[in-house]
Amino acid sequence: MEKEKISILIVEDDMIIAANLSIQLTSLGYEVTGILPRGEEAIVHVRENRPHILLMDINLKGELSGIETAKAIKKDNNISIIYLTANSDDATFNKAKETHPKAFITKPFNKLNLQRTIALVVEQMKDEKESSKNAQHIEVLEDRIFVRHNGRMEKLLLQDILYIEADRNYCILITPKIKHILTCTLKVMEERLPKSSFVRVHRSFIINISKLDVLADGHLEIGRKVIPIGKSYKELLLNRIRTV
Known part of the structure; x- marks a missing residue:
């Protein structure tokens, strides 16, 4: 540019x-x-x-x-x-x-x-x-995503994703067993993931709403991970929870 x-x-x-x-x-x-x-x-x-x-x-x-x-x-x-x-x-x-x-x-x-x-x-x-x-190499299908791991594209079911965390121009995709580092921004992942299951709750976090364990005033918990809720995302999160 x-x-x-x-x-x-x-x-x-x-x-x-x-x-x-x-x-x-x-x-x-x-x-x-x-x-x-x-x-x-x-x-x-x-x-x-x-x-x-x-x-x-x-x-x-x-x-x-x-x-x-x-x-x-x-x-x-x-x-x-x-x-x-x-x-x-x-x-x-x-x-x-x-x-x-x-x-x-x-x-x-x-x-x-x-x-x-x-x-x-x-x-x-x-x-x-x-x-x-770079994110064009990430394939998102209806119920799964293919991510590059150890030099090959591996299948990951969307239902296994707990949350996704931003790390500058990368995303860290967290599952119960493994984490994947993706070469794309959180905004790109937000656009690609199904909105019925995934919601952005903070400038640095997207969560799988079905994995939500605790919802508090300014944060939520998935497993033992405490994730902040941004003020501008709170209403969207609450509306999404009501429709689940």
């Missing part, structure tokens, strides 16, 4: 800051698809233009905050988000984390900080793209 092919949408209601960002990003070789002051406009723009990166001010002045805008966009788009913020309090930071941003840039920013942050995000995007390519 070459730098000149990376497109960025700027969502910032301070037009002086937005214009400065646009000039600096263009000088660094990125394509700026637009400069927008409102979240509602950003939602439409992303749907129509599909930029790679969303450079988003957290504290927008319109009806939607930057975090609310990001949540709406992430429902339908796998887009990398970098937040711009002058507010670094814990409550705002924790709310922003629920949208799984790639990075934060604190205002006032300088060109070097901007350049390095976006370069790191682009590298993450490269790694995720490569992991997705």
Whole structure:
């Protein structure tokens, strides 16, 4: 993923800051698809233009905050988000984390900080793209998955999977007897596994819902493994349990 092919949408209601960002990003070789002051406009723009990166001010002045805008966009788009913020309090930071941003840039920013942050995000995007390519070698059928083990593809029944844990661009697939390390992201596994049996409960965990032993307020247990429940996943988990 070459730098000149990376497109960025700027969502910032301070037009002086937005214009400065646009000039600096263009000088660094990125394509700026637009400069927008409102979240509602950003939602439409992303749907129509599909930029790679969303450079988003957290504290927008319109009806939607930057975090609310990001949540709406992430429902339908796998887009990398970098937040711009002058507010670094814990409550705002924790709310922003629920949208799984790639990075934060604190205002006032300088060109070097901007350049390095976006370069790191682009590298993450490269790694995720490569992991997705590698994941094409993982075969998921109706009741089983074939995983590479000791140089060959081995069958693993889906009912034997306890949970899957993320490890950067890899997944660790846990069964009662063995664990497999897969060269793909947790998001790829989430898309491929049947939603009737598997549910994401945290940014780092997918569980086989039939293996759930204990459900507590902020965590669950499968066997002796304590797994945290992310706030943004709790409602989905509860709804899935009600339909089992």
